[in-house]
Amino acid sequence: xxxxGALRFHASVSLLGRAALRLDRxxxxxxxxxxxxxxxxxxxxxxxxxWLKELISRHYLTGRYVRGVRKVAWVTSGAPVEHLKALGxxxxxxxxHGAVCGIRRWGERQCLAAEDAGYSRDLCxxxxxDFGTVLSGQTPVGRLPPPDLLVCCNNICQTVLYxxxxxxxxxxxPLVLIDTPFxxxxxxxxxxxxxxxxxxxxxxVAERTAGRSLAPARLEEVMRLSHExxxxxLKIMQxxxxxxxxxxxxxxxxxxxxxVEMRGEESTVAYYRALLAELEERTRxxxxxxxxxxxxxxxxxLPIWYRLRPLSESLAARGVALVASTYTNAWGELVERxxxxxxxxxxxEVYLHPILNRGTGHKLATMARMLKEYQADGVLLxxxxxxxxxSVGQMDQQRRLAGELGAPALLLDADHNDPRAYSEEQAENxxxxxxxxxxx
Amino acid sequence: MxxxxxxxxxxxxxxxxxxxxxxxxxVFPYHPPRALLRAHGxxxxxxxxxxxxxxxxxxxxxxxxxCSLVRAGLSFLLEGGLDQARVVLVPHGCxxxxxxGSVLLDFxxxxxxxxxxxxxxxxxxxxxxxxxxxxRELDAxxxxxxxTRPDEAALLxxxxxxERADQALGELLEGRARVGLGEEAFYRLVRSREYLPAEDFxxxxxxxxxxxxxxxxxxxxxxxxxxxxxxxxxxxSVLEAAGATVTGDDLACSGRRRYRPTQGPxxxxxxxxxxxxxxxxxxxxxxxEARLQHxxxxxxAAGARGVVFLTLKFCEPELYYLPxxxxxxxxxxxxxxxxxxxxxxxxxxxxxxxxxxFVETLR
Numbered sequence: 104x105x106x107x108g109a110l111r112f113h114a115s116v117s118l119l120g121r122a123a124l125r126l127d128r129x130x131x132x133x134x135x136x137x138x139x140x141x142x143x144x145x146x147x148x149x150x151x152x153x154w155l156k157e158l159i160s161r162h163y164l165t166g167r168y169v170r171g172v173r174k175v176a177w178v179t180s181g182a183p184v185e186h187l188k189a190l191g192x193x194x195x196x197x198x199x200h201g202a203v204c205g206i207r208r209w210g211e212r213q214c215l216a217a218e219d220a221g222y223s224r225d226l227c228x229x230x231x232x233d234f235g236t237v238l239s240g241q242t243p244v245g246r247l248p249p250p251d252l253l254v255c256c257n258n259i260c261q262t263v264l265y266x267x268x269x270x271x272x273x274x275x276x277p278l279v280l281i282d283t284p285f286x287x288x289x290x291x292x293x294x295x296x297x298x299x300x301x302x303x304x305x306x307x308v309a310e311r312t313a314g315r316s317l318a319p320a321r322l323e324e325v326m327r328l329s330h331e332x333x334x335x336x337l338k339i340m341q342x343x344x345x346x347x348x349x350x351x352x353x354x355x356x357x358x359x360x361x362x363v364e365m366r367g368e369e370s371t372v373a374y375y376r377a378l379l380a381e382l383e384e385r386t387r388x389x390x391x392x393x394x395x396x397x398x399x400x401x402x403x404x405l406p407i408w409y410r411l412r413p414l415s416e417s418l419a420a421r422g423v424a425l426v427a428s429t430y431t432n433a434w435g436e437l438v439e440r441x442x443x444x445x446x447x448x449x450x451x452e453v454y455l456h457p458i459l460n461r462g463t464g465h466k467l468a469t470m471a472r473m474l475k476e477y478q479a480d481g482v483l484l485x486x487x488x489x490x491x492x493x494s495v496g497q498m499d500q501q502r503r504l505a506g507e508l509g510a511p512a513l514l515l516d517a518d519h520n521d522p523r524a525y526s527e528e529q530a531e532n533x534x535x536x537x538x539x540x541x542x543x
Numbered sequence: 544m545x546x547x548x549x550x551x552x553x554x555x556x557x558x559x560x561x562x563x564x565x566x567x568x569x570v571f572p573y574h575p576p577r578a579l580l581r582a583h584g585x586x587x588x589x590x591x592x593x594x595x596x597x598x599x600x601x602x603x604x605x606x607x608x609x610c611s612l613v614r615a616g617l618s619f620l621l622e623g624g625l626d627q628a629r630v631v632l633v634p635h636g637c638x639x640x641x642x643x644g645s646v647l648l649d650f651x652x653x654x655x656x657x658x659x660x661x662x663x664x665x666x667x668x669x670x671x672x673x674x675x676x677x678x679r680e681l682d683a684x685x686x687x688x689x690x691t692r693p694d695e696a697a698l699l700x701x702x703x704x705x706e707r708a709d710q711a712l713g714e715l716l717e718g719r720a721r722v723g724l725g726e727e728a729f730y731r732l733v734r735s736r737e738y739l740p741a742e743d744f745x746x747x748x749x750x751x752x753x754x755x756x757x758x759x760x761x762x763x764x765x766x767x768x769x770x771x772x773x774x775x776x777x778x779x780s781v782l783e784a785a786g787a788t789v790t791g792d793d794l795a796c797s798g799r800r801r802y803r804p805t806q807g808p809x810x811x812x813x814x815x816x817x818x819x820x821x822x823x824x825x826x827x828x829x830x831x832e833a834r835l836q837h838x839x840x841x842x843x844a845a846g847a848r849g850v851v852f853l854t855l856k857f858c859e860p861e862l863y864y865l866p867x868x869x870x871x872x873x874x875x876x877x878x879x880x881x882x883x884x885x886x887x888x889x890x891x892x893x894x895x896x897x898x899x900x901f902v903e904t905l906r
Contacts (some may be wrong), residue, residue: 105803153586172856220866221865221866221869222862222863222866223865225608225856225857225862226859226861226862226863227859246727256690257828259665260638261637261638261641261664261828261859261860262638262859262863264664264828264865265825265828265860266863268828268829268830268831268863269831269863269864269867271830272830272831272832272867278731278830280664280665280828282663282664282665282670284635284661284663284673284677285635285641285645285659285661287644287645287648287659288648291680293673293676293677294661294673295673297663297669297673298825299667299678301669304669374845379851389630395592417864432783438623462648462649463642463645463649463650464645464648464649464650467649487605488606488608491608491609491638491639491642491859493636494606494607494608494644495605495609495639495641495642495645495646496639496642496649496650497606498603498604498605498606499604499646499649499650500650503650513657520630
């Protein structure tokens, strides 16, 4: 690390940046405290939103100045990261950054930059957003640090593997693949052993790149923090079981950022404790995320990032609360598989089992369970052109939900980050018809 | 004469297998464990679509942004096209094939048992060990479904038969210039590896290579073809009429299956080693460097100055690599043309024009 780089990092991030972001948080909290509602039909805003903004801004601010100060790994959202955290890596999640671009309406321009370079419009819009960012050097978060290491785990899709091969070729840095056999049914012992061995190999590469050895005690500590944050995140989502629900899936899509990109950190645990406390307080007071909750729905698949707000308000206007989603649930449901005292074995177990690495029947069973637990009246299935592993199977799932399970379900065609694949009029018409059937 | 070689059709191969009392395995792409299926008395018959048919039955289960290979395959199954199969095998090759396998197992539940098999994306020792274990599991599931239990000698014999056929495929692709067949006829011969018994294919390839060419063919523009499968096959005739010939094959259905022969006493280890020994393949997530190097070698060996990338719409494994491959090839002065096709569609006229124009630029 150069002393100049370290000095710049500490001045910009640890001192000035930290102070400026804290001030901004206080201002935001002050503003939120004076707001009676988050929107015309929404309940009061979550007070912890200011804290969330501070956490995310600090994460990207760190990334802006981290080059040469800490090693940087770009990782897929489902990749094991606890060993990287324990080794002091700064972690960049291109998928999360893609979501930020989507929310801030940068998705289309980044996708276009990738398409201009020859990448097909039929590729995942997160990947295109990332390629567009890499090629243009432009991002709403200022600047992304180039990676020293790429870590790709295909437990969410195979797409990430090709995507990261493109990045490896572009950046000329090592790519570690953690290959997780898809679980059509149950995990077999040889599958677990395969993933476990790859985690050992991944640790070796990470140590070599970092130039230091992994301290077992530090790994256990990171794993404990991950475990605690995931447990808290699950409880946060479960507050949505109350009537009225104090939080909706729209809120969760925003508040899930730390569990994806900052798990294993003390600040994430502290933040989720505060969010849970706020939601429990809301529940005690009977305060809902909507002003008048009449119907409750479950969401399946990634959000439509560039339409979060309008969709949220449109549903709220009809008294429809999205009380849960299979997507956000994926970051909490595996908590019982984590054993911080066996960190590496535990990582193999956990990272083999995300919902996206399991069969279409498992997802249907998960939705059926969540429908009951959250007393939902139906399901909105986002048929996401950019995410085949999540979307393939939805046509059969919809039929089963509506038929055997008696839960009306709507397939909503869109794309999580490319607004060109979304027809507002068509979506609104379909949604309106569905909600009429539902009696909303 | 080579152009008189009769290449049995899929239908004929299936009929012959059924008449001999053998069973059939309907196998989806890309790297099926042929030796294991043969050892269980099944003839693996690959399902690449089939092309040129409506995928409407499959469209009731799979969104239109799923690749046409998978939608057409599911339609074919739902129409009863795979009814003769004793098992349906869906190796895990990409997100679309993953979805197909899962939907078949969980929702469609066809009469023949559906089996899956995960192909590791790396080629490390631990990948080979994993695949050997995966094949042992598949062996057990085949035994449970069929009541067959091939012993080690039978498994090894099947491995060696397939390796001879793999070698014959390699020789056929290498000896392309000696085989006096037109482009489309040559690829019908090559692609009979998808459904003929290994020993029949090896014999057929041997006959094609041994027979003298009918007449010296005029000099043609050499090309490398890359992609999954040369469909619609009429494209090859267009290419021939334009004065080009395929001298380098980087197709998932043929060139990327030039597996290396293996040695050793343990059949599953040999199957695994062989299946992971093929050229760099997008469906197994090979590095861009490895794929580029391979294409450069193919182009150099064949004196080709052009590569045609034949991609299926929505085929992510192929599409991701294209910009960097094209850029790398351009640095060597090798031009590239990308053609996107849908298996259900007939040969589109604009595609023909683009292919003809591309060949012209290479002369």
